Amino acid sequence: MRVVMFGFQTWGHRTLQALLESEHDVVTVVTHPRGEGAYEKVWADSVEDLAREAGVPVLIRERADDDELYDALKQAAPDVLVATNWRTWIPPRVFSLPPFGTLNVHDALLPAYAGFSPLIWALLNDEPEVGVTAHLMDDTLDAGPIVLQRAVPVGPSDTTTDLFHKTLELFGPITVDGLAELATGRRDFPPQDRSKASFFHKRAEEDIRIDWTWTAEELSRLVRAQSAPYPQAFCFHKGQRLEIVRARVSEAIYGGTPGRIFYREGDGVAVVAGAEARRGRSKALLIQTVRTEDGVERAAQDYFRTMGGYLTSYPRPA
Known part of the structure; x- marks a missing residue:
């Protein structure tokens, strides 16, 4: 034809x-x-x-x-x-x-x-x-x-x-x-x-912004969905944009406030996730690799040298 x-x-x-x-x-x-x-x-x-x-x-x-x-x-x-x-x-x-x-x-x-x-x-x-x-x-x-x-x-x-x-x-x-x-x-x-x-609809910047009230399972899929060479999922740490390059769901349950940088587990750092996290019923997003604003990719355990503080959806003072 x-x-x-x-x-x-x-x-x-x-x-x-x-x-x-x-x-x-x-x-x-x-x-x-x-x-x-x-x-x-x-x-x-x-x-x-x-x-x-x-x-x-x-x-x-x-x-x-x-x-x-x-x-x-x-x-x-x-x-x-x-x-x-x-x-x-x-x-x-x-x-x-x-x-x-x-x-x-x-x-x-x-x-x-x-x-x-x-x-x-x-x-x-x-x-x-x-x-x-x-x-x-x-x-x-x-x-x-x-x-x-x-x-x-x-x-x-x-x-x-x-x-x-x-x-x-x-x-x-x-x-x-x-x-x-x-x-x-x-x-x-x-x-x-x-x-x-x-x-x-078409994907846009707002669609790849991390909302820490999502469950760890949902956030893990977001990170996988926004894999390179697609624009990658991001949040903010101490007012600076931070891309999440690789992550998975934690093995343990971590209770508390969504976005809290909490604990080292395996090869990653557990960040509290999920609207029900305060009840102690949710697993965390285990972040394994991040990319900073200057384009440098780092292992999460090297980037987060101490535990504590929060990852946020929008920039705010540390």
């Missing part, structure tokens, strides 16, 4: 690579301009560069709603559009232009986790598995009929970085296999159960 691909970053790059190696003819690529946002610098393999190296015409757009783009797509005469990590709205006149419609590939097990940063949100919510969905695009974002879906388990120590690599391996195969399903002429793909749908 003649394919036009809309894509961005490593997800789009991997999808385009699979399409170029397939039997399909990629006739045009549409991608976003390179961005300067924190999350746009993560997994930033260039779709534009790959397309140009392959001799495929490239159109650069922030949005897909202008007449010039629409006319170019009509001239390309695609049989199908493929969208992967396209960050803005694609209007109906575009996604319904080709006879086989638009196959959108999203790194979540839809209908849950539509929208942005699905792997991070899924890990935060302690989901047992994550995956990739190939679905037909319709008027509602990430809500069209499901063509194919593939899942991978979430391990007890997996980070978002681990899950990225696991799910990235699915993008190329599910795209090519999804196009094969469309090529059969089948149109009875199952609709998504909208009663199970959830839609998540």
